[in-house]
Amino acid sequence: MQRTDFSEMACSIARTLDVMGEPWSPLILRDIFVGMSRFEQLQADLGISRKVLTERLNHLVDRGVLERRPYDKRPRYEYVLTGKGLELIDVLMVMVAWGDKWLAGKAGPPVLYRHHACGEISHVELSCSHCGKPMHSNDIDVLPGPGAAA
């Protein structure tokens, strides 16, 4: 085996990486999220090899984060995010927040988010699903869960 399979590990990080951790996959999801749904668009925008794009799209469809559907009587297809896929965009939004803070430099962030609820330009924060207060790596204890390995 040339690349280790993460899907069987008892770790939600590893399993999530099995879905979207291969090279290009997050960028493909990004493009589809912002409205590029067709093979040619994706290939041109990313500059990715057509072979790899085919593999990645098939994999994302297999894993249920994308849906492939015809948009013409001719054999033409578009790729759209499923509900599962839309939730995966959360991961990208946090990557954006981190990259904007640590890697954007003087030029500033390449894109901005405007939040519908308040209308303001903002970014994403992590909060606790229970109490709503901030929740970052230093604010938690990590405990074994029911699905832990033996």
Added chain:
Amino acid sequence: MQRTDFSEMACSIARTLDVMGEPWSPLILRDIFVGMSRFEQLQADLGISRKVLTERLNHLVDRGVLERRPYDKRPRYEYVLTGKGLELIDVLMVMVAWGDKWLAGKAGPPVLYRHHACGEISHVELSCSHCGKPMHSNDIDVLPGPGAAA
């Protein structure tokens, strides 16, 4: 070039991937976050090739998310997260939330988070840095920012 360089793209997702997007890097960060700081520990726990582990650790140190420091008079080193690295764990916490929801199955989540502030078992949610309300992919408009490409 065999693998495309993402670091020069005008995209915070691509730039973040340049830091932690290579195979194994997120799992290395996970292990270091939960307290495995030494080369032998990491290698044994992950089952990663020693060569690749060396490359990944060097890269993460280069990018400023890990610090390599001696813990003995002998040539022994440990790897610890910098502040920049601790913030990168946010990305992993969101991966955990998604993986727990969509991939954990009947067995349930492999690990649980207990939030210091409220003492409850919970998971991470995304909220708006401005108004504090939920902020997910459907709740935003994406606009070009100052660092956008030409």
Added chain:
DNA sequence: CATTTGGAGTTCCTTGAAGGAACGCTAACA
């Protein structure tokens, strides 16, 4: 003093994924 031990890599070989260009297939259209 010579030898062993353990941590931290380094080297080297094999396999297979990524890059890249060319080719194929299908339905409409000129």
Added chain:
DNA sequence: TGTTAGCGTTCCTTCAAGGAACTCCAAATG
């Protein structure tokens, strides 16, 4: 009857990942 556009597939080359063996160094041990 070509031609075109969209969507892949094939094939070849290069380089990264897997894996095992090897090196280096300082301390501990006999």
